[in-house]
Amino acid sequence: MTTIQDVARAAGVSAMTVSNVINGHPNVRPATKERVMAAMTRLDYRVNVAARNLRKGRTGTIGLAVPEIDRPYYGRLAAAIIAAAARHGLRVAVEQTGAVRENELEALSLSRNRLYDGLILSTVGLGPADVDRLKVDHPLVILGERIFGGPVDHVAMPNVDGARAATRHLIDRGCRRIALVCGPRTGETDVSGLRRTGYAQALEEAGLPVDPDLVRTVDRLTMAAGARAARALASDDPGVDGVFCVTDTVAMGVLRGLADAGARVPDDVKVIGFDDVEESAYLVPSLSTIDPDHDLMAARAVDLLAARIDCPEQPLEREEFVSPYRVVARESTATGPTGSRAERRP
Amino acid sequence: MTTIQDVARAAGVSAMTVSNVINGHPNVRPATKERVMAAMTRLDYRVNVAARNLRKGRTGTIGLAVPEIDRPYYGRLAAAIIAAAARHGLRVAVEQTGAVRENELEALSLSRNRLYDGLILSTVGLGPADVDRLKVDHPLVILGERIFGGPVDHVAMPNVDGARAATRHLIDRGCRRIALVCGPRTGETDVSGLRRTGYAQALEEAGLPVDPDLVRTVDRLTMAAGARAARALASDDPGVDGVFCVTDTVAMGVLRGLADAGARVPDDVKVIGFDDVEESAYLVPSLSTIDPDHDLMAARAVDLLAARIDCPEQPLEREEFVSPYRVVARESTATGPTGSRAERRP
Structure with missing residues (x-):
């Protein structure tokens, strides 16, 4: 049976290096790793991972x-x-x-x-x-x-603070009738509940009422649900000029639903999401969001x-780490006459 | 030490059912699974998975x-x-x-x-x-x-056939100067090479020339690279009226790049991708594509x-399975005066 020493000899490296390759240590140089793996293949060397793990x-x-x-x-x-x-x-x-x-x-x-x-x-x-x-x-x-x-x-x-910052961003850009599209409230501790709290805080801080008509609950946080919610918002016509979506995925659906209803973003309605997924920078209009x-x-x-x-x-002491966040302002919340071309993605 | 029989007794099920829960068999009813798991927790039952796997x-x-x-x-x-x-x-x-x-x-x-x-x-x-x-x-x-x-x-x-169908779809919608955005050609067998073959076949079948100026190679199949390629295409202005993108991800970038350059999709340029990712149905305009x-x-x-x-x-005989495909026609290749609103996603 081939041993780790045989592989080391064939590859011209130490047994420790072979062991590092086997264990996936990040510090092995690519060329060395390639040489060791070639030697393992040539000599038909097998690590019995199950046995090794059992041992360890x-x-x-x-x-x-x-x-x-x-x-x-x-x-x-x-x-x-x-x-x-x-x-x-x-x-x-x-x-x-x-x-x-x-x-x-x-x-x-x-x-x-x-x-x-x-x-x-x-x-x-x-x-x-x-x-x-x-x-x-x-x-x-x-x-x-x-x-x-x-x-x-x-x-x-940063659920509450991020949501408050997103809503505040819409207020700063001139929105006064701001809708929220979120998941069902299952408690004070779920993502939709927490972000809803941040949304309400920002409105209250700005002296704006929280209008239950503007809080739209969707069953699942999908693009399809976001699109449906936006079409319903547009057809109920409660005079919405801004939408905070609890996730970018929901926001992608909301942008689609607003387009279906003939509403222009950002000229008629401004939209902001939460998550900063890669797609958000490439949408037309590109999506403003919270980057956590x-x-x-x-x-x-x-x-x-x-x-x-x-x-x-x-x-060890239990740790709680709350990620920092930043507001990413893109075209979907742009102001001014140039509208959707006013701001370019970073 | 707690045995599988103890758990079965506590949960009021057979030992086989407990074993099925442990092994993740799909046929256990949710309520039963929950009961077994609660019993396992209560009795502090442990499966030594490593040992079991070694045995098996x-x-x-x-x-x-x-x-x-x-x-x-x-x-x-x-x-x-x-x-x-x-x-x-x-x-x-x-x-x-x-x-x-x-x-x-x-x-x-x-x-x-x-x-x-x-x-x-x-x-x-x-x-x-x-x-x-x-x-x-x-x-x-x-x-x-x-x-x-x-x-x-x-x-x-279905790389070659799917790409041929995508290009044929653009031709059927009236495009005559069709660009291809693809990865570097590493051989006749990589994804970009195969889809490029399908693109060329469709053009030849329609009696259209394959213009090297219209084949744009990007280093990586990302949104960023797609956006850059589209901006370059628009600024070189070779009179493009259609773009086949080797993936939907690249196509998302191309749609963005065309918007940056002021080109309207589908009125000025029609765009089709390949993959039918979920996002494609929700983009504005929604993206035509090949669903594999x-x-x-x-x-x-x-x-x-x-x-x-x-x-x-x-x-066993070695198997080769080639997936079927279908063309999904959406707004990005729509024709007629209503332009981008002409076709709704399915």
Whole structure:
């Protein structure tokens, strides 16, 4: 049987270097890695990963549970997390929960059963009542909403503050009848509930009323639902001059629905989203939005998880990290006579 | 120590049902699954997955290696594959290769080393010269381009035929000076090379010349590159009245670039993409495209891989499956005086 030493000799490197290649350490030079892999192929060398992991009590894989990987927001987040995990020599298994509470619990359970070394859970379905379920003895980081003051590391979006800044941006650009398109209110702690709070705060700070007619709830945060909501808003005609959409995905649908209804953006109605997905810069008109710094959130989540994996025994202080944000002003909230061509994307 | 029988008793189900829940079989009713999981939590039952997999010689996980998970096309494909794999009780670990040949080889090597039960590889970097590297003794399915007539199962896109149909659609809508925006030609077998062949075939069939000035090559198939290519096309002004973009992602950038240059779509220039990502139906104007039936491709790839995993010894016939396609006509190729409002998305 071929040993790690045989591979090292054939590739002209140390056994440690071969081991680093096998373990996916990021510091091996590409040319060296290629040489080692060629030698492994030539000599038919096999690592029995399952046996090795059993020995180490590790799988080298972390779980990432997100509602749906084909939403632009989760795709971008997953890409950033996979890249950040690779820097730690960790692979990422992606689970789709469909935002269903039971599936989120199952993801927790899979990790608990040692399929993964740890889990990053982007939860939508779990609520404060589930906080006991999170008292797990394996590495876990909750990503996304600001639900759990509880027993677990948490990387949160700036939901309330970001939503307030988005709404304030519309007010600053002259909007006075600002609609909100959001998901159903499931509590004070879900993404739509939190962003709705920020929306209401900004209106109140500006002395504007919160008109229930202008708050449009959609079942799911999809483009299709956004388009329907916008067509309904336009046909009910409550004199809307601005729309804050709780996600860029919903905003893409809203832009489409407004176009269907013959409303011009930004001349008749200004629109802002939340997330800054890549598409937003390329839409016509390009979409103003809140950038919550995905890469920083992803890096922070993976760093926290890796620290838990490396020191499972040590009772570290639980961390809560709230990402910073910035307002990205693009054509969809532009003012002035040049309208939709007034501002170019950065 | 808690046994599987203890859990079964506590949940009021059979040990087989508990086993089905643990193994992620799709046929367990949600209420039952919830009850079993609650019992597992209450009794602190642990499956040692690593030990079980070692016993079975399985990990229960397949690898999916794609260039970048945050491109809409790969996001949609990954979502479909994760859903199809779940129906087989398999989890999916996503690797990002960045379309780099070395990383694609590494994904092959990881699977070979039994980290995964099998691998679905969406290859961009590997070429016909690498065909020997694919003579692997573990389950492998190549997804995407039609490169390898060789030793491996292959689920292919209808690249040439789809591109010919897209170009023919522009010709049918009255276009005569049709540009192509594609990636660098790395051979006759890469996605851009194949779709370029289909483009040229359609032009020749219609008696139109292939003008090298109208073939615009971009380094990477991104929105940014598409936008730059379209601005350059408009400023060189070769009288273009149609653009076939090799992917919808590139087409989103092209639509943006044409808007920047003041060209109206579809009145001045008609645009068609390839992939039918979700966004395409919601753009303004909505994007005509080729739908290669992602869900069917994903299901076929997973079915083939699962068959290989279940019968590793049996020398099955190698399969090549080419997905069917359809032309999706939307506003970006509409004709007539009503222009961009003439056709509504389906």
